[in-house]
Amino acid sequence: MPVCGNKTRDKIRRDTVIKKFPLYCPKCKQETVIDVQDQK
Ligand SMILES: [Zn+2]
Incomplete structure (x- = not known):
């Protein structure tokens, strides 16, 4: 994951x-906004 x-x-x-x-x-005790694309 890209966190x-x-x-x-x-x-x-x-x-x-x-x-x-x-x-x-x-x-990290923080929120990270992520985007996950369909990885077909
Ligand atoms: Zn982290």
Whole structure:
């Protein structure tokens, strides 16, 4: 994941599409807005 290399608890499938999702990183203790495209 393009956050900080830290794994997330959120299970994002390969066919998951996310737009501007505020993903919280418990390691950095901050939110990072991410975009996940369909990776077919
Ligand atoms: Zn992090």
